[in-house]
Amino acid sequence: MRVDNRKYDELRPVTITRNFTKYSAGSILVASGNTKVICTASIEEYVPPHIKNTGTGWITAEYSLLPGATPSRVPRESTKGKISGRTHEIQRLIGRSLRAICDLALLKERTIWIDCDVIQADGGTRTAAITGGYIALADAVQWLIDKNVIKENPLINSVAAISAGIVNNIALLDLCYAEDASAQVDMNFVMTGSGKYIEVQGTGEEYAFDEDQLAKMLTLARKGICEITEIQKKALGT
Structure with a gap:
């Protein structure tokens, strides 16, 4: 029996609340069980130097675990003067995932920032940030269209993410923190709404897994992302 009485292939309850804050072009609160993340989308009229004067836009992300998100206070990384390797990795993952489902040329030379702030963490914060970040991005794109800033919708697909893992030799979908902390294998899957993979991350924690176990986790992830x-x-509303 799982710690929250779910079946092995059952998601935690997922809710998405749009227009969560006032000033951003897109803002949502996504909850996956006890994990809660605020995702906001902001638009700026410039692009990074490596694509300047190409006529192409950019999507990037920032991720933060707020001090009160866990049972013990987590100091803000700004007080340390630099972000951690984990934060840097997650930010790049979110950005890659969202750029993969966008025709950046249709954005023209502007950047959409997706800021993901974890206000409560119980496992799966990066996957929730990708799932919610997509909705914030979609709302920001619609804002640009409504303002006649762009003519065509650059989003060519949707994107969502979920975890799966091996706990006590059993493949499970959507690990909460207690399961993640004791998992023999922990994997994250990022997929488009049409069922194509964008990224697969997997690690055996002092444990080697075989193809059969990998196949079970892939099957669980596909079911969850659908x-x-x-x-x-x-x-x-689509």
Whole structure:
């Protein structure tokens, strides 16, 4: 029996609340069980130097675990003067995931920032940030269209993410923190709404896994992301 009484292939309850804050072009609160992340989208009229004067836009992300998000206070990384390797890795993952489903040329030379702030953490913060970040991005894109800033929708697909792992030799979907902390294998899957993979991250924690176990985790992840995609569609009214 799982710690929260879910079946092995069952997601935690996922909710998406749009227009969560006032000033951003897109803002949502995504909750996956006890994990809660605020995702906001901001638009700036410039691009990084490496694509300047190319006519192409950019999507990037910042990620932060707020001090009160865990049982013990987590100091803000700004007080340390630099971000951790984990934060840097997650930010790059979110950015890559969102750029993969966008025709950046249709954004023209502007940047959309997706800021993901974890206000409560219980495992799966990076996957929730990607799932929620997509909705914030979609709302920001619609804002640009409504303002006649761009003519065409650059989003060519949707994107969502979920974890799967091996705990006590059993493949499980959507690990909470207690399961993640004791997992023999922990994997994160990022997929488009049409079922293509964007990224697969997997690590055996002092444990080697075989192809059969990998196949089980892939099957669980695909099932979970299909369900999340439907939740995203409902949230957007599509």
